[in-house]
Every structure is written in structure tokens, then in C-alpha cells.
Amino acid sequence: MLLLSGIILEYKKGGLLRTKSIDLLDLTPETNPEELVAEIRQSEPLITESRADQVKHLIIRLQQKQGQQDHHRFITGSYDRTCRVWDTASGTELHTLEGHRNVVYAIAFNNPYGDKIATGSFDKTCKLWCADSGKCFYTFRGHMAEIVCLAFNPQSTLVATGSMDATAKLWDVETGEEVATLTGHTAEVLSLCFNTVGSQLVTGSFDHTVVIWDVASGRRVHTLIGHRGEISNVQFNWDCSLIVTGSMDKTCKLWEAVSGKCVATLVGHKEEVLDVCFDLSGQFIATASADGTARVFNATTHECLVTLEGHDGEISKVCFSPQGSRVLTASSDKTARLWDVQSGVCLQVLEGHTDEIFSCVFNYEGDTIITGSKDNTCRIWY
Template identity: 85%
Template sequence: MKLKRFFLRYYPPGIILEYEKGGYLRTKSIDLLDLTSETNPDELLAVIRQSEPLITESRADQVKQLILRLQQKQGQQDHHRFCFFKELKAHILPLTNVAFDKSGSRFITGSYDRTCRVWDTATGTELHTLEGHRNVVYAIAFNNPYGDKIATGSFDKTCKLWCAETAKCFHTFRGHMAEIVCLAFDPQSTLVATGSMDATAKLWDVETGEEVATLTGHTAEVLSLCFNTVGNQLVTGSFDHTVVIWDVASGRRVHTLIGHMGEISNVQFNWDCSLIVTGSMDKTCKLWEAVSGKCVATLVGHKEEVLDVCFDLRGQLIATASADGTARVFSAITHQCLVTLEGHNGEISKVGPRTVVMLLLIWLIEYLASKQDVLKVGVHEKCHL
């Protein structure tokens, strides 16, 4: 193996190694999820070198500089002013979903009008209209991080694969017996997973358009699914109150996670694939070990159904959204509720991984400001919250 070059990943922090093996270029990642500004870079470098033979003595100083750059990035105070930007008359009927590509330069919208539309984020210009479904377009996704393909799932029981640049339809995946309500690309963009009201999930080959596997075992609708970051496992959540971990290569059920007393609203792996978080209509979230399927914690506090849940990009925080009109941030390590975010008058249906730390930071600033009037004036003037 011969190391060719490094790539820096800021969120979550890590270093990507590009190396040559057997005449082919390959990549592997060194995840630095616990990196902080207080981390000793020399000690961390020593740990990395012990476990990664590609980091030789001649490359050590280069890796140390990358660690310092990651720490510098973490120390930057990015204070953004959020204000109304643009209103788009996107569809003639209500929207069902919105999704961005990795860069945030484009986004897509699904609608009851049976179309999906592609938009330029900066200008609000409509780039493409994806037409062909015969019923509501409910589930949509870019194949991030690539962003060159779009998948759309519909109440017409089909999923379509599109070219994001030309709006050409590559494939129509047929086989579900009821509405498709969730979908996801695997990290390598070789598979699309779809979940349906027919109580099954299916895996589809992106290149050929063929069905790879049907994942059966749930006894009610499959409303949520997620690949892990390696792409070798898929987790599905169902209205039957259970969560199932599947082996992608074989389509075999690895674990059934039983414990919730209500329908599952969302499921998600953390970044290093060690944990799974689930949200449920039983007003709780649960944290599970991905390897053993063991429940390690139940996160309580919401007074109504938990409608969405997600990890932050490091997998150290968990955000929840609830029908009780509040969001909460929990520690994935101590399982304690760190903050309850109040202010909405109605239910909160979505939370995103990039907002978790920001929500906690804003709450902390507000809390400190309430204790010290001087800080309140200074911070709010600088942060434009």
C-alpha cells in the first residue's frame, strides 16, 4: 500500500487517507469524533500512528498539522444571522418533503401534485421538474455526497431514479404492493432502500434498476429506514413498534429491537455505527447498541409523541422533536436531557444533525445572559440571535 494524499473532513472531524493498493486508488477514514481544542495533538498523533501503518515517520508532521487545522476550525466562532430570504411558490398543491444536496447549492421538493422539483438555492430558480409519478411524491433524496442522482418514492407504489443534472429518469423500481413512504441511498450510491406501507423494505441496484432483496419480517408499515455509514447494515422502524437491523449483503435480519410501546417515527445510526437511536409515538426515545441489539437507555421527558430524532454529526448529542411543541437535546453518553427548547405553538416534526450543537449553544447563551445582564447585551449584539 502506498499513501497518495490526505483529505480533511471538518464535520464530523476526521482525516481521509487516499492510498494505492493493487493498482487501484482506495480511501479510508480516521474518525476523530472526540477531538476538542484541548486535545494534545502529539498524543493523538501517537495513537493514530499505532493503529494506522500508512502514517509513517515522514508523514507524521503532516498529520499533526491536519489535527491542528481541525482544532483551529473548532475554535472558530461562526455567528450567523438568520433572516427571511426568499419565498418560493414551489407547487400547486402542498409539499411533502424537502432535501438538500451535500453542498447546499440545490434542493428538491416533493408534492401532492405528483412532481418533484429541483431548485437553485441561491437564486430560487427552478432547475428541473421531475414528472412521471401517478400519485403523491412523498419520499425524496439526493445520493449525497455525490449529488448526481435523485430518488423519489410515491404513493403510486413505485420509486424512480433520476439524473440530477438532466432530469432523465434512469429507472422505475416496481414491486411494492402499497405506498412508498421512506427511502435512502447507501453511502456508496450503489443501492436505494425503500420502505412501504406494505410492511416491507426493498433494496434496489442503482446501476441496473433490478431488485436486490426484499426485507420481510415487520407486521405493519415501514415508516423509517437508515443505512449505517459503512453501508453494510440497514435499520428499519415500523408501526409494529419494532426496529430491525438488516445485513445488506445477505438481506438477513441481524437483530429485532423490541421495547417501544408505540409506533416508530424515526431511526438513525450514529457516525461510527456503534449506536442506534429510535423515536416513538410512546413519547420516548431509546438508544441501542448496534452490535448486540441491547437497549442501553430510554430518553424520557416529552409529554406527547416523539416525531423525529437524530444524532449530531459526532454522535455525542441527540435531538428530539415532539408533538408537545418542544425539542430536547440529550447527551448520548450520560443519557441526560441537557436542554428543553420551548417556544413553538404547535408540534415540531423535524430536527437536523447540523442544528443540534447550535441549538445547545443558543440555549447556553440565553441561560448565561439571564444570569448576567452585561453578557446579555454583549452576546446578543455580536451573535445576532
């Protein structure tokens, strides 16, 4: 399977379907596909001579996607009931997506394609839009309460929505029809994430549990029990083998996706963990906390490598740069900070917002940062 950050291999072992990832984060449109295939084959026995041409074809397709993808737009959702599409280079507004009757709380592009946008609202609906024209394709109706999280699957054929009604739903992008309702949580579904092959969805809830769902059948695979507080965020790693969860109980937990077993509890924060994420390679985990610090952990040894200290307020958002060498944090102290992953040194303080920053993100190349604030503005940093 093809993704912008690499290739997922599917193979059978012991009668079971397994997956393995090939990281292609350094791939550019100028990379020689034949030389790259030869290099991959040296370290990956699954790529036999008979499969080499197929892998070369996937690499060429990936290079074409990189060349075609529009990396220069971003979207914002607002309490003014709209989603807006912006040009990253100029800061110019391209489209205003109007139609929701309440707060637009959750938004997403259908990466890696970037031609559709999904918006989830407190009006209990999700809308699907054309990213190029701003036209609304469908309005997904069925939730009984506010929609607070959503995501496209990697194939861009489904949208998943999570709601305060304690359910998640799957919607068909092509037809606009509801595919499944995922029931079992007893409180709000606050976070959800597809794995990188799109076969599973994980949901995190205020009921302190996390559930892994089989996307094809809509059935529950595992319920991950162990946290003693509400779940703030959930995420699969790149090769679909692990899930990380952050909780209001001040900890993060690492779980095996296949077995549902907890393999580690990451401790050290003195207040609630408000956000958690893997880097793209799956080697590191970053956590953000209400205690005003962020931490970087080794995903294999579970050791805390660095503690990022300097903010004067809670950190609500954390993310890695695409290259994995930098961490970005957003805080209620009205600043965002850029950190070096290895040393934990603060490289830059992004100042200028007049209220707390609740969102921060890198662009695909990792050379531009966008921050969103309660001061009703976004800022673009180069």
C-alpha cells in the same frame, strides 16, 4: 472508507471486523494534508507509519470531493406528483421530475456525490433520476403499497425503500434491478437508515419494532423490541455503534448496533416523539415532540442537557447544524426556530409561512436553512 464528514477505519480485533471513525468536520480544501495526518497520528494509534500515506491520499480525495460537490441545489417532493430541483442561491427551478402517478412522498440525493436523485411515491414505485439533466434512469417496481421512506447507501450503489406493505427493498443503482426484499415487519415501514459504512440498514415500523439488517445478505441481524408505540424515526450514529429510535410512546431509545441491546431510554416528553437525530459527531441527540418542545441529550451520559421551549404547536422535524452548535426545529405553528445547543436559547424565529412547516434542513456549510410548508412553498433563509 471515505465520507464527506470524515474517514471510517476498518480493522480486525479478536477475529471480528470493527470500525472506528475519524471526524474531519473542520477539513477544508485549504487544509494541509501532511500536517493533518501528523495531528491524527498523535491521537490515533491505528494510523501507523505504514498507513500514513494511505490516510493522506484519503484526505486529498476528500478535499477534492468537497471542491467538486455542488452544494447549491435542493429538492422538494409534492402532492402535485412531481419532484423539483432548485438552485439554492437564487431560488430558481432547475428541473421538474415528472412521471409519478401519485404523491411524491420520499426524496433523496445520493450524497456525497449529488449526481442522482431517488423519489418514492404513493404510486408504489421509486424512480431514479439524473440530478443534472432530470432524465429518469429507472423505475423500481415491486412494492404492493405506498413508498414512504428511502435512502441511498454511502457508496451510492444501492437505494433502500420502505413501504406501507410492511417491507423494505434494496435496489441496484447501476442496473435498476431489485437486490433484496426485507420481510419481517407486520406493519408499515416508516423510517430507514444505512450505517456510515453501508454494511447495515435499520428499519422502524408501525409494529413498534426496529430491525437491523445485513445489507450484503438481506438477512435480519437483530429485532429491537421495547417500544410501546409506532416508530417515528431511526438513525445510526457516525461510528455505526449506536442506533437511536423515536416513538409514539413518548420516548426515545438508544441501542447497541452490535448486540441489539437497549442501553438507555430517553424520557421527558409528554406527547409522541415525532423526530430524533444525532449530530454529525454522535455526541448529542435531539428529539422533537407533539408536546411542542424539543430536547437535546448527551449521547454518552443520556442526560437531558436542554429543553427547547417556545413553539405553540407540535414539532415534527428537528436537525443539527453541520457544526453541531445549533438545532433547527419545524412546527405546526407555522414557524421554524434556530436554537443554541449549549444554552437552549432561541436565537431566531423564522416567520413567513402561512401553514404548518413539516420539513427543515441546513445546507452543507451550515449557513443556509430551507423550510418546507403545507402552504405549498419552500423558503430559503440566510
